[in-house]
Each structure stands twice: as C-alpha cells, then as structure tokens.
Amino acid sequence: MNSVSPAATQYGSPEGRRRRNLSGRHDPPQMGYQGAGRDRATDEVDKIKSKLQTAWNSVKYGWTVKMKTQFSRSTPLILLSKHYYFGYEDDIEQFQRDFVSRVWLTYRRDFPALEGTQLTTDCGWGCMIRSAQMMLAQALLMHLLSRDWSWPEALNTLFVEMEPLRSSSPHSLPSFSSISSPVSPSSHLYCRSTSCPSKPHVQNPHQEHIHRDILRWLSDCPDAPFGLHHMVKLGGSLGKKAGDWYGPSIVAHIVRKALETSPQVPELSVYVSQDCTVYRADVEQLLGTDGPVTDVSNTGRAVIILIPVRLGGESFNPVYKQCIKEFLQMPACVGIIGGKPKHSLYFIGYQDNHLLYLDPHYCQAHVDTSKADFPLDTFHCNSPRKMSIVKMDPSCTIAFYARNRAEFGALCDHVTKVLSSPSAEEKYPVFSIAEGHAQEFHVPEVLPRSSYPLAHRSRGTMPKRPSSDEFEFL
Numbered sequence: 467m468n469s470v471s472p473a474a475t476q477y478g479s480p481e482g483r484r485r486r487n488l489s490g491r492h493d494p495p496q497m498g499y500q501g502a503g504r505d506r507a508t509d510e511v512d513k514i515k516s517k518l519q520t521a522w523n524s525v526k527y528g529w530t531v532k533m534k535t536q537f538s539r540s541t542p543l544i545l546l547s548k549h550y551y552f553g554y555e556d557d558i559e560q561f562q563r564d565f566v567s568r569v570w571l572t573y574r575r576d577f578p579a580l581e582g583t584q585l586t587t588d589c590g591w592g593c594m595i596r597s598a599q600m601m602l603a604q605a606l607l608m609h610l611l612s613r614d615w616s617w618p619e620a621l622n623t624l625f626v627e628m629e630p631l632r633s634s635s636p637h638s639l640p641s642f643s644s645i646s647s648p649v650s651p652s653s654h655l656y657c658r659s660t661s662c663p664s665k666p667h668v669q670n671p672h673q674e675h676i677h678r679d680i681l682r683w684l685s686d687c688p689d690a691p692f693g694l695h696h697m698v699k700l701g702g703s704l705g706k707k708a709g710d711w712y713g714p715s716i717v718a719h720i721v722r723k724a725l726e727t728s729p730q731v732p733e734l735s736v737y738v739s740q741d742c743t744v745y746r747a748d749v750e751q752l753l754g755t756d757g758p759v760t761d762v763s764n765t766g767r768a769v770i771i772l773i774p775v776r777l778g779g780e781s782f783n784p785v786y787k788q789c790i791k792e793f794l795q796m797p798a799c800v801g802i803i804g805g806k807p808k809h810s811l812y813f814i815g816y817q818d819n820h821l822l823y824l825d826p827h828y829c830q831a832h833v834d835t836s837k838a839d840f841p842l843d844t845f846h847c848n849s850p851r852k853m854s855i856v857k858m859d860p861s862c863t864i865a866f867y868a869r870n871r872a873e874f875g876a877l878c879d880h881v882t883k884v885l886s887s888p889s890a891e892e893k894y895p896v897f898s899i900a901e902g903h904a905q906e907f908h909v910p911e912v913l914p915r916s917s918y919p920l921a922h923r924s925r926g927t928m929p930k931r932p933s934s935d936e937f938e939f940l
Contacts, residue, residue: 533558536850537817545815545822546604546613547797559621562848566620568814569603569680570824570847571596577686577832580698580708588694589829591709593810595697596826597803598717599684600812601865602692602724605770605800606680608867609734611673613797617846618674678835681845683730685835691728692721700724714803714810714863715774722772732767739773742897745904746878753871769874770800771866773897778860787855789896791816792884793864798877804862806853813858820852864896 533552542549543561546568550561573596575587588595607615688695698708700723704716712720722736735752737744752769777786793799794816805811805823815822830844868874878899885895900907 533561533850536852541818543815543817543822544791544795546801547795547799548613563616563620565850566846566848567615567617568824568847569600569607569684569845570826571599571603571684571845572826573829574686574694574832575829578688578695580695581688583708585708587829588708591711592694593826594712594714594717594803594805595694595720597805597810597812597824598714598721598863599692599694599697600824600826601801601803602721602770603680603684604814605734605865605867606683606731607677608800609731609768609869610676610680615673617677617842618670619842620846678840678842679730681840681842682835683728686832687835690835691730692724696724697721700727714861717803718772718774718863721770725770734768734770736770736772739771739897740904742773742775743904743907744771744773744878744897744899745907746874746899746901747903749868749874750871751903753868753874755871768867768869771868771877773864773866775862775864775896776860777858777862777896780860782856782858782860784856785893786896787819789884790821790855790858792887793881796866796877796880798866798868798873798880800865800867802862802864805859806857807859809859811853813862816855817852819855821855821858822850822852825851 537543537552539551539553542551544550545561545564548564550557550564552558552561573587573589573592575589577586579586607613683690683692686694690696697717697720698706700720701707701710701712701716703723704719706712706716718738722738725731725734725736737749737752739745749769749771752767754767777783777790790802794802794813802813803810804813809827811823811825813821813823824847833840833844866877868877882899885898
C-alpha cells in the first residue's frame with residue numbers, strides 16, 4: 467500500500483531497513499546485480515522470488531501474525547467504539563477492514579506552493595493540521611456514509627513495517643530541496659495483481675464517489691475546502707502562518723472556520739467549546755430543529771463538537787486515563803487530536819492502557835486528486851501503532867459527532883454519567899456540560915486563552931504553564 471520505509475527514502479540509507487517475515491527472521495537488504503557471473507545472478511533471482519512469495523503470504527497471513535503479537539489476545543481492542551477480540555481470526559479480519567478504512571493523512575511534498583511562500587511541503591511543521599484533517603475525515607465519513615462503512619480494498623493491503631520521520635525542530639531538518647525523490651510506484655509493496663491472494667469485494671459506486679470526494683476536499687491543492695492550503699490561510703486570522711507550529715486548540719478553530727466557509731457540506735457545522743464547557747443551547751442552536759421545518763434557514767444540521775482540554779500540567783495526569791478510554795468507547799466519539807510531547811497524533815482507540823493512533827509523520831509524494839481514478843492507497847494506513855496512555859501530551863482536543871438533537875441528547879447523558887461516575891479517579895471533570903448559552907455566563911466568543919480543564923482552575927492566579935499552542939507539533 468505504501469512505500470516500505472518513507473523515512474528511509476528521504477533521510478537515510480535503505481540499508482538496515484529490514485522487514486520481518488512470518489518466521490520471525492529478518493530478510494537481508496535487497497542488493498542489485500553487480501555483474502558477478504551467472505551463478506550470482508541466479509541466486510539474486512531466487513532471492514527476489516523468495517521475497518515476492520513472502521510478500522504474497524503476508525497479504526494473507528501477515529495481519530493475523532502481527533496483530534496477535536502486537537496486541538493482547540485476552541482483552542478487547544476498542545477502535546472508535548467498536549470492540550475486537552484478537553483471540554479470533556475473524557475479529558482480526560474485521561479489525562483490519564475497519565482500521566485500514568480510516569482516512570490517513572500525512573506530510574506531503576511537491577504540492578503547489580502555499581500562498582505567499584515557496585513551501586511545497588509541510589514536512590516538519592504540519593502534523594497537527596494533518597491530525598485535525600484525519601479527525602474531520604472521520605466525521606465526514608460518519609456523516610455522509612456511516613460508522614459501519616469500510617473501504618472495499620482494506621483486506622487487499624499488505625502489512626509492512628514503516629518508520630516515521632523522527633521528531634525534531636524545523637531548523638534541524640534537511641532543506642526541502644535536498645530531500646530525495648520518492649520511491650517509484652512500481653516499488654511500492656502493495657498487491658493488486660491477479661496472482662496475489664485477495665478476497666472478493668463489492669464496490670458500491672455511490673459510496674466510492676463519496677469516499678473520493680472526501681479525499682479531494684482534504685487534498686493538497688489551493689481550491690480544496692479542507693486541504694492544507696485553505697487551513698493555513700484560515701490560520702492567518704489566528705496569528706498562524708505556513709511553517710508555524712499549531713496546537714490542538716488552534717486547529718479546532720481552524721476546522722470550525724473551514725466548515726463555516728465551505729459550501730460542500732452545508733448541513734454540517736462545528737462547535738468549539740469555550741473554557742472547557744459545552745453549552746447545550748449553543749449546540750442545539752446549530753443543530754436546528756428536528757420537527758416540521760417552516761423556516762428554510764433552520765433546516766437542522768449535524769454538528770462536530772470539539773473540546774480543547776489540558777489533562778495535567780507539564781505531563782499527562784494518570785487520573786484521566788479511564789475517562790479518556792470511556793470517551794473512545796462512545797459511538798459519538800470521532801477521536802482525539804493530540805499526541806505525545808512535540809509529536810502530534812490522531813488517537814482512534816485503545817487496548818488496556820495503550821492508545822491506538824494514526825501517525826502523520828510520513829512524508830509522501832503529492833497525489834493529484836483532480837484525476838478521476840487517482841490512487842487511494844496512500845490515504846489509508848495498514849500499520850497499526852500504539853503507545854502508553856501515560857505518554858500522552860496533556861494538551862488535546864476531544865471530538866464528538868451528533869447527527870441531530872436526539873443524538874446530542876444521548877451524548878450529553880452518556881458524557882454526564884462518565885464525568886460524574888463514582889469510580890472516576892479525577893477530582894474534577896475533564897470538561898463540563900452546562901445549560902443555556904455561553905453569553906449568559908459572560909464567556910466571549912473568542913479563541914480561549916486557556917485549555918485547562920476544571921482541575922486547573924482557581925479563583926487565584928493561574929499558575930504559569932506552557933501554552934497549549936506550543937504543544938506539537940512534529
């Protein structure tokens with residue numbers, strides 16, 4: 467599906483990038499022909515044939531082997547409210563279908579230059595925007611298709627180990643002009659040939675059209691409503707520009723502005739909580755009415771609810787572990803925009819005390835989505851990764867989706883139970899839900915200065931802390 471090691475093709479030698487086969491042994495680095503004679507050439511051909519056979523076997527068996535070793539078989543893994551048990555191969559297959567179907571957005575290069583700059587890549591600074599885009603993509607899939615939608619090609623992708631670009635400051639990254647060319651499409655290790663084992667699938671033309679439309683809206687071209695170019699442009703009104711580092715609170719407001727200015731999905735809006743409080747009347751106003759419509763302007767819209775919070779001071783407070791896990795189990799949850807210190811990630815599930823995530827830190831070549839049959843493979847990840855929840859950066863934005871007032875009411879009831887649970891370890895809730903409008907509580911409609919949850923508020927002076935917008939970013 468993706469190049470074997472994007473990091474290797476850009477910043478390092480391919481030597482040492484070894485792929486593990488099913489027997490647990492490391493294959494030696496691939497070597498080219500050196501004109502050492504017919505015997506050596508025959509050996510090289512045999513090696514290539516062996517590698518191809520291993521790859522084909524990995525399509526069928528690789529996921530099962532990897533999932534049973536990487537994830538516990540005794541406890542379920544929750545992926546955006548869905549439960550999977552890795553003691554059963556059917557569940558591994560369902561998990562693969564579900565995980566690979568999530569839209570994966572990463573660093574790109576060689577796209578049209580960002581307005582007012584010569585930047586043709588976001589490598590080194592754009593990962594928080596990518597995480598926000600992945601959250602938005604998931605919300606669009608839920609809104610326009612359903613949570614049960616899956617990409618028909620998800621089971622035909624090959625599992626490969628991929629290494630992300632290492633976090634570092636933009637000044638220590640190589641100049642963008644010196645980055646080597648990407649691996650040619652012919653060397654990508656995804657399988658589409660008829661000789662490769664695959665399972666039959668039914669392609670729904672309408673769903674495939676929506677799938678491609680969502681990817682076009684998020685593509686790296688100036689006219690894409692939710693693409694990097696437009697996101698960076700909207701960030702200008704919030705004091706950000708191309709090349710800057712973005713925080714999870716800032717990108718929440720950028721997503722809100724993007725939906726407000728886009729005609730592509732007029733029935734979907736975004737609500738960003740203020741001071742870690744969701745005001746029900748404000749959200750219900752965005753949702754409109756569920757009853758008979760007499761006013762054309764009040765037809766009712768779905769809403770994405772974004773809640774910037776800070777779950778600790780300098781580091782993540784472990785008392786919030788259970789609450790985060792409860793959120794990821796909710797059917798309305800769209801994931802969490804966050805990461806670990808200086809490393810943005812999009813969290814979409816968990817198992818035990820480990821979070822499952824999609825990582826934007828792979829620099830891939832720009833894809834021209836104006837073509838009717840543009841390739842989809844680089845927009846879907848087939849390499850699940852996890853990290854300990856205690857390594858999570860305390861700054862994050864929690865996302866929910868409600869299609870109508872009934873779903874929003876159910877969401878509020880569920881959240882209230884989680885936040886007020888007697889078994890909750892935290893003394894103060896991550897955020898709160900209040901009746902009425904924000905203006906009734908004299909909360910101005912501006913970008914919140916604080917992303918702290920209630921646990922860090924007091925009537926006295928706020929302790930000095932790192933800004934949530936300095937979180938990030940690589």
